[in-house]
Amino acid sequence: MQKKVVVIGTGPGGSACAALLQGRGMDVTILEQNRFIGGRCSTFEENGFMVDTGVHMFATGPSGPHGQVARELGVAQPWLVSNPSESMWMNDNGVFYLYQKYTSFSALRELAVAGITGRQRIDILNTLRRSVNSFGVAGLLKEIAWMRRASPAFVEKYDEVTVREFLYQFTEDSGVHRAMNCLSMLLLVVPYDKSSAGEFICAVSGIFRHGTLGVPRGGAIGVPRSFLRAFTRDGGRLVLGVAAKEIVVEGGRVTGVVGSDGETYAADVVVSNAGLHRTVEIAGEDSFPAEYVEYVKGLKLSYSWLATKLALERRVVDLKAPSFFPIPQVEPDEIFAYCDDSDGLPEDPFLFVPMPTEWDPTLAAVGRQLIIMGVPTSNEVDQEERSQKMLDIGEKKLFSFFPRIERNLLWKSRITNKDTNRITRKGKGDCIGLAQIPGQVGSRKPHPKLPVEGLWAVGCDAGARGVGTEQATASAMLVSSLIT
Structure with missing residues (x-):
């Protein structure tokens, strides 16, 4: 007998997880409270222009979680990639262009010319001196090599260190610190004195390793829409305009979800893309151990x-x-x-x-x-x-x-x-969900399985690493594999 699953929300995490579970033989229904798909990753027509609901670029594009899931589902997901991908203004001497492959000839030439013209200024001697003092020459070379690879062990080493603390091992240069603080806010939506260096290293190395930062053709909605195309193709049921009002818990396990339409959607498994705080709220705090409720309430948002x-x-x-x-x-x-x-x-x-x-x-x-x-x-x-x-x-x-x-x-x-x-409808305006800060990442990231039988979280609050929507889709890959 097919296992019945209700997924709450059609953001990238919810739509990817639903499509993967449906494709693996489960009977999945998605409840989406809005009358459009994608949540914060959507696109609308506005006076003749197609405009995203948020401020979006996608760090690894077709090479990252979005592209990986689309390929597994067998659906098209056209991407547009540009090189250089960013124009950065660091001072009055002009614009410094960032290339996706930092070892490419174009990137090295831009760095050299920007240094000569003063478009970027880095105190090289200070940086070398401080780096060698921190690590020694051999240790510094190893650190740089590990940083480029961003292996799980290396990333984990810096999970509980802030980006600011990490950076001060290498340089006091204010220009570098300004740029990295801004990059932390850009990628993790957290200032660098609060963000996790492990998460930051993972994000930045992924961008340069893949060189496929880009956007989906037609706007951000292209990501969840491609997943939902596979979902409906495989027989999944998508219900728009119906919010999850209550996750029904009986005898310590989920039995369904009550929608805002008054219908109860029976379920053996519920996967919530609504965020941990909201999920605990609609499942009822008394359904969880008291210490878990306090733990969730203490988690910080981006x-x-x-x-x-x-x-x-x-x-x-x-x-x-x-x-x-x-x-x-x-x-x-x-x-x-x-x-x-x-x-x-x-x-x-x-x-x-x-x-x-x-x-x-x-x-x-x-x-x-x-x-x-x-x-x-x-x-x-x-x-x-x-x-x-x-x-x-x-x-x-x-x-x-x-x-x-x-x-x-x-x-x-x-x-x-x-x-x-x-x-x-979470009562906050955060862009990401849980903040990627020490204490909330890596091994200390909330597990996607909640302490109620059959209840799971998916998205940026549960189980994965990455930049924004890519973290949500990576979570969907993890959660769908754990459930199946």
Whole structure:
């Protein structure tokens, strides 16, 4: 007899897990509370432009978990990859381009030219001296080799160390620290004085090892949509517009899920993509050991990104790479300090500015340009006035680099934590889920199997490593294998 499974949510973790389980012979129903798929990884038509619900790029694209699952399911998932992939502004001397293969001729040439012109400045002597003092010459060479490989043992060694602590072993250079703090916020959505060095090393090494950072053709929705195409092909049932109101637990095991439509969906197994906090809430705290409830309540969530979507009448930003991020010219430790202050505003904000139509021109009419400008913030929902001020500051900075954006603007709209919460309904505006910080990663990451028989978590809260949506899909691979 087929085992009945209910999956809650169609984010990349939920949709991938459901498709994998359905393909392995289970009888799977997905409940999606929204009337669209993908959650924070979705795409909508907005005034003639196809616009993502979040600020997205995908660290390893077709080589990573998304591509691996699509290949296992036998579905197409077209990707677009660019080289160079990022334009980084570090000072007034101009833009420094980042290539995906850092040992390639183009990457080495760019590094050399940027060093000569001053577009990037690294205190090489300080870095060498400090690195050798920390490790010795032979030890330093070994450390670099291990870092490039990012073996599980090496990553685990640094799981309980922050990126800031890790970096100070090698250099005190403020330019390096600024850039790495920004990269930590970009990849893990946590400042570098809080983020796990093990997770950071794993993420960065994966990007450069694969060299396939990119976006799915047609927008972020291409990831969950490809998984759900396989899911429905194999006989899975997708129910949109029905939220999971209660996970029914009887005698210490799940028996089903009560939907917002009043129907009870019987289940031998429930897989929740709703996050651990919300999962415990709808299953009922009294269904779990008291110490587990306290453990979950103590878990910390990631920070978030606000965004302005800018639709332009014509292409006015012409860079060699389809994304742009200017590094703030403030002390490294101060870059994101405003996030933790309830009234805080950035003096010089870090901006993440992907230009989706530079990756994929089909997202808008011919000749038009779509730009997304992201500004980091806390995960608090009740900060709307402050959020609007942050975006005002961010836009002013962006327009100072590219004044023609403002003159060619067709329309703009904004995404705040209220919009994120409207999608997730978790009461927070976090981008990722659990923060990838010491104490919450690697062997100390929450196990996807909850202490109720038949109840599992999937997504960024459970069991995997990686960057954003890729972590969620990696979790789906793990959870589906454990269940089957």
